[in-house]
Amino acid sequence: MYAIVDIETTGGHASANGITEIAICIHNGKKVIERYSTLVNPRRDIPIYISALTGITNEMVENAPPFEDVAHDVYHLLNNKIFVAHNVNFDHSFVRYHLAAAGYDLQCNKLCTVRLGRKIIPGLPSYSLGKLCRHLGIENESRHRAAGDAEATAQLFSLLLQSDKSNHIPQALKQTSKEQRLPANLPKQDVEALPQSPGVYYFHDQKGKVIYVGKAKNLKKRVCSHFTGNNPGPQRQEFLRNIFNITFQQCGTELVAFVMEAVEIKRLWPKYNRSLKRFEHAYSLYAFEDQRGYMRLAIDKHRKMTGAIYSCNTLFEGRSILMKLIDAFGLCPKLCFIQNNNSECSGPNTGNCACEGHEFVTDYNQRVSLAINELNKALPTFAIRDAGRTDDEHSCLLIEKGKFYGMGYISHYFNADTLDQLKNHLTPYPGNDYIRNMVDSYAIRYPDRKMVFAG
Known part of the structure; x- marks a missing residue:
């Protein structure tokens, strides 16, 4: 059984906003067999721009029940069902958060009709609910109201069930599938392409701009960790909505990934990076x-x-x-x-x-x-020679007179007789004390990987 859910809220994240309306359509895999809908008093003002969008005003919800009064009914409608919504992580985060506040622990599988739409009906210019419904001829006279949008999503879901010739829905529901945890706009293949090796990863928005840079000892594991948990905070919810693609750079070692992350954050200044952004020599x-x-x-x-x-x-x-x-x-x-x-x-x-x-x-x-x-003589000049991305190369980072010079990859057979010879094979990068201290600490821990040059 499926529970198709739509909510209207006072804002974009659950921890600081309330639900103003909730609608649930119980679907048996063929048709809707039960409907539930109610306004909810969010116990806070509804912003004017949201009232303009939904038509729900403070006066309309003044005498409506607060969420804790309908939590029992909502929980029993959703419990032991598959939670379905258009951009499911948004609706699920709100409902789960407010159910938890009322004393109910909702645990259920999820399906996202945005992700399913991209797979089952590929090639459309937009997968927003309104444009998708117009393309498929689904009428919705109550757009941006919970009952209207839930009913439209239920009709959309029926069409997706009928058109799912490649069994995308059963695959998404397998216990081993974690696809429904992914952001709605992120292609699954971007995650599948990630190797289990050290590197730097980049989250891109709809226009291709890098909005976050991270480093990892295991790229696939680290990226997937961003999409686990149910943090309802505003930054996380906005962050997930804006992830449309992932690219990555493999690095020979975790140290190279750490340094590259610091360099790339300073170069790209991504919106959602906080640490390292303002690290400067004081x-x-x-x-x-x-x-x-x-x-x-x-x-x-x-x-x-x-x-x-x-x-x-x-x-x-x-x-x-x-x-x-x-x-x-x-x-x-x-x-x-x-x-x-x-x-x-x-x-x-x-x-x-x-x-x-x-x-x-x-x-x-x-x-x-x-x-x-x-x-200047007292400032060290040395290189760290370590594992590369392949068996026939080494990674190499250079500290010259106490300052980070740069890094790169050298042949497994390459031996530098002079500092200038080595520098010809490396790419210079801007450095700071954060990078220098990382490399210094690494050299102390692994002295056998350190190549010392005369100052």
Whole structure:
């Protein structure tokens, strides 16, 4: 038995919105044998634009029963039935959420007439309920009202049952089939094409624009995890409705997938990505010459397209590095902006310091240059050589002087004698501390995969 459901609501997600009308048509596989319909008091105002769409006003539902008063009837109509709706995950999420709030746990199989329509009647320009019904000659004089739309969906479902020569409906109902969990607009073959290997995946909207980028140790498993559960929150519901296609890049290792995800989020700026989007270097070490000709070092907020000597996440880290250089090379804390008061210089050359004009510019600047060179030498240059996408290649990520340079794939037989030889086989990518720290941590965990080059 099938329960064909349509609801009208105060908004697009269950956790913050109510049901204003619900209609259920019980279908025995041949015809509708029972009908149920009622207005529902959502106990909140119905937005004007929704009233304009559905015709349901606050006055109409004022004396209607709240959902908990009809929950018993709704649950027993749906229990042990197959839940059918046009874009079933929307209706199911609302009904299940509000039934749970009333103390009922709805567990049932689902069928989506959008997905079934795409399979059984392929090639149509649109699978919205209104356009699909017009194409098939199904009349609906109560569009955007629960009873009218449920009745139209029931007629559509009858036609799909009759036209299902390839047994798409029985296949969708198999216990092993998880197709009904998929977003209504996502082709099943996009998921079936995903390999069980590391990589980066991209969710695209109806226009092909990337709206989400993710990384995975197992692409198929990770992508499918997005479609499990019954989270009724607004972001998830909107997110699922906007997924129309999936593409992917295979990566040799999970580390490469992590780095590629970070790079692609910065490049594409997808709508639904939150983490990593705004990850930037917070502070950098800069060198500049003042009006007297003295070279000065300073930790300042990171600025793009500037010649930073070193970048870091915290002011503390930057100041710690600078203080070590001051101690090691006898630099002036005032000229390095570590000491900002008008007191006597606290550096090692008090009374004969550059900040007081007592040291030749060339002598002081030579020590600053030595400090910068020593810092550059201390920054590591190494590559991570690891598994590739196939047996005859390796993945390779390069850190050059403490900064992420890029990555790529090299032949299983390739041996780099010099850093320049290796760089010719890699693609440069923009880096940040997040990427650098990931690669550094990986090198510590797997020292046998690390190739060290002279700085």
